[in-house]
Amino acid sequence: MGWIDLSDTTTLRRDPLWQLACSDARGTTPLAQDRPSQAPLSRLLACLGSDDNIDVVHESLLRLAIWRLTSLNGGERPKRLTLDIDGLPIEVFGQQGGSVFHGHVGARIYSPLIASLASYWQETRFVAPSSPW
Secondary structure, eight states: OOOOTTTTTTTTTTTTTHHEEEEEEEETGGHHHHHHHHHHHHHHHEEEEETHHHHHHHOOOOOOHHHHHHHHTTOOOEEEEEEEEEEEEEEEOOOTTTTTEEETEEEEOOOOOOEEEEEEEEEEOOOOEEEEE
């Protein structure tokens, strides 16, 4: 997965490793189940990305992140969160939509944003080590 047009879904639909990775069922049960084809996935992404739904998707992701973080620590919310947002340059070939030439990288790239979240349940202070000199 990862191609913007979902053209890899047909190939991966019956791939045993993909079927196992995309299921929470135990044993070999997922091997008998097909994954969704390209058409339903495209409709789902179009629906989720519509102007009417994008705010709900954002709110849902935020609520899911908060729920996950509090469930990891017995219901207690973290004292501090660090959100790290970075671009992930992916070299493309041709004139794919959304790609631009990046002078520093020296190639045409697509740069999706990747966010990671770190949580702290107790206050921490960084103390620089004393110099050995």
